[in-house]
Amino acid sequence: MSGKILLVEDDASIATVIRSALEDEGFAVDRCDSIAARDRLLASGKYDVMLTDVMLADGDGIATIDSVRAACPSMPLIVLSAQNTLDTAVRASDTGAFEYFPKPFDLEDLVRAVAQAAGSGAQRGEEAKVGDGLPLVGRSQAMQAVYRMITRVLRNDLTVLILGESGTGKELVAEAIHQLGHRKSGPFVAVNAAAIPSDLIESELFGHEKGAFTGAIAQAIGKFEQANGGTLFLDEIGDMPMEAQTRLLRALQSGRIRRVGGRQEIGVDVRIVAATNRDLKPMIASGRFREDLFYRLNVVPVQLPPLRDRAEDIEALAKHFLGHAAREGLPERRIDRAAIALLEQQPWRGNVRELRNAIYRLSLMARDEVIDAQTVTAVLGEDSAYPARPDNDDSLRSALEGWIAGTAPAPGTVYHRALAAFERPLFEHALAQTGGNQLRAAKLLGINRNTLRKKLSDLAIQAESFVRIA
Numbered sequence: 346m347s348g349k350i351l352l353v354e355d356d357a358s359i360a361t362v363i364r365s366a367l368e369d370e371g372f373a374v375d376r377c378d379s380i381a382a383r384d385r386l387l388a389s390g391k392y393d394v395m396l397t398d399v400m401l402a403d404g405d406g407i408a409t410i411d412s413v414r415a416a417c418p419s420m421p422l423i424v425l426s427a428q429n430t431l432d433t434a435v436r437a438s439d440t441g442a443f444e445y446f447p448k449p450f451d452l453e454d455l456v457r458a459v460a461q462a463a464g465s466g467a468q469r470g471e472e473a474k475v476g477d478g479l480p481l482v483g484r485s486q487a488m489q490a491v492y493r494m495i496t497r498v499l500r501n502d503l504t505v506l507i508l509g510e511s512g513t514g515k516e517l518v519a520e521a522i523h524q525l526g527h528r529k530s531g532p533f534v535a536v537n538a539a540a541i542p543s544d545l546i547e548s549e550l551f552g553h554e555k556g557a558f559t560g561a562i563a564q565a566i567g568k569f570e571q572a573n574g575g576t577l578f579l580d581e582i583g584d585m586p587m588e589a590q591t592r593l594l595r596a597l598q599s600g601r602i603r604r605v606g607g608r609q610e611i612g613v614d615v616r617i618v619a620a621t622n623r624d625l626k627p628m629i630a631s632g633r634f635r636e637d638l639f640y641r642l643n644v645v646p647v648q649l650p651p652l653r654d655r656a657e658d659i660e661a662l663a664k665h666f667l668g669h670a671a672r673e674g675l676p677e678r679r680i681d682r683a684a685i686a687l688l689e690q691q692p693w694r695g696n697v698r699e700l701r702n703a704i705y706r707l708s709l710m711a712r713d714e715v716i717d718a719q720t721v722t723a724v725l726g727e728d729s730a731y732p733a734r735p736d737n738d739d740s741l742r743s744a745l746e747g748w749i750a751g752t753a754p755a756p757g758t759v760y761h762r763a764l765a766a767f768e769r770p771l772f773e774h775a776l777a778q779t780g781g782n783q784l785r786a787a788k789l790l791g792i793n794r795n796t797l798r799k800k801l802s803d804l805a806i807q808a809e810s811f812v813r814i815a
């Protein structure tokens with residue numbers, strides 16, 4: 346492999362390692378450690394690829410990329426960064442970077458990317474400018490992989506399938522793909538397949554003509570048409586009934602839809618982002634999810650890691666949600682290291698959503714300005730985020746009496762403990778009664794289906810475990 350590489354890196358030891366790996370592959374490497382030196386070298390020589398760090402002694406390596414582009418418009422760029430935020434990943438991709446490598450990175454991957462870039466000899470096309478508001482928090486390795494995937498789909502319309510447990514941020518990722526991508530001036534329309542009764546889902550997606558079915562008193566535009574020119578987010582795709590799956594597949598294949606009861610086919614221009622917290626493979630095997638639809642949707646899979654696998658993100662998330670809570674009028678609080686350590690040990694079965702709710706609860710209930718470990722223990726319970734569940738009326742009564750009398754380990758938490766102790770068996774009974782059918786359970790309880798879904802997620806109740814096998 347041959348080619349001339351410019352390495353802009355102010356950390357001497359990282360630079361040495363990269364230089365020797367590239368030289369082993371036959372590349373010639375010039376290295377500098379500042380923007381000024383970079384611009385001087387580019388003015389005097391020609392390079393096949395430039396590798397650049399972001400934080401340099403005299404400025405931001407990618408904020409100043411315009412001068413590089415002006416000097417060498419077609420030179421591929423590889424961005425290396427220790428600032429592992431979505432912001433950096435997006436800014437890197439915005440420069441038209443060939444690749445973005447969050448530090449620490451795998452040296453072999455980097456060498457491979459340099460070889461590819463040297464071979465490609467061309468940069469990517471004009472890039473869209475990025476809007477502000479980058480909502481995803483967390484710099485763990487697992488989130489880095491997510492950010493890199495996001496940056497890869499911003500300038501195309503490839504279908505994205507976001508996979509991950511409830512509360513891991515699937516909807517947020519879908520919104521980020523829309524807001525940061527080239528369709529951001531178009532609409533973002535979300536449909537939750539689990540929240541719509543199965544007999545209405547087709548009309549919801551495709552619209553209907555007047556008189557198409559009982560209750561169709563006027564013509565209605567469906568979500569596909571509403572999303573025209575923008576992004577359609579199909580949430581809980583695993584909950585979509587078979588018939589709707591078939592129509593969805595047809596719409597995706599043809600780029601055209603037909604309103605329920607309508608004759609005319611209407612062309613639609615939508616980018617599809619789908620999400621599910623279910624494992625679709627066994628559903629395909631048992632005939633509950635169409636395999637061909639799965640392959641249509643699974644063009645770019647984005648796997649969101651559960652929070653328990655990225656405990657290193659908890660501190661940043663906790664501080665982020667404390668800020669949110671304060672902006673929403675809750676008392677302004679800080680949190681100390683010991684409290685964070687306790688949060689890092691929780692199982693977070695409801696993932697980021699559960700953490701967010703816990704932080705709100707903590708800001709509300711903490712007595713002092715700083716949330717400490719004692720407050721966390723008191724508010725979240727000693728063993729788990731949720732209090733033990735009383736089995737029957739008597740134990741509920743005696744638990745309540747104990748809490749009110751202040752014999753429980755956490756006085757000052759009675760209301761929340763009681764509420765959780767009451768809600769959990771209530772939802773479990775309702776699900777048991779309806780064989781795990783969330784829609785029927787919500788109707789039975791007289792609450793909105795989405796409210797039930799969020800509650801189940803917060804309390805980490807698996808509706809599937811109540812499904813009765815016929």
Ligand SMILES: Nc1ncnc2c1ncn2[C@@H]1O[C@H](COP(=O)(O)OP(=O)(O)OP(=O)(O)O)[C@@H](O)[C@H]1O
Pocket residue numbers: 480481482483509510511512513514515516517518580622662665697698701802
């Ligand atoms: N990385 C993150 N940074 C900041 N906030 C996050 C992050 N991930 C999730 N959240 C927040 O957590 C909550 C739950 O996220 P979201 O609704 O996107 O999850 P979900 O995976 O779509 O859940 P469900 O499958 O239950 O619909 C939201 O308030 C969201 O803003």
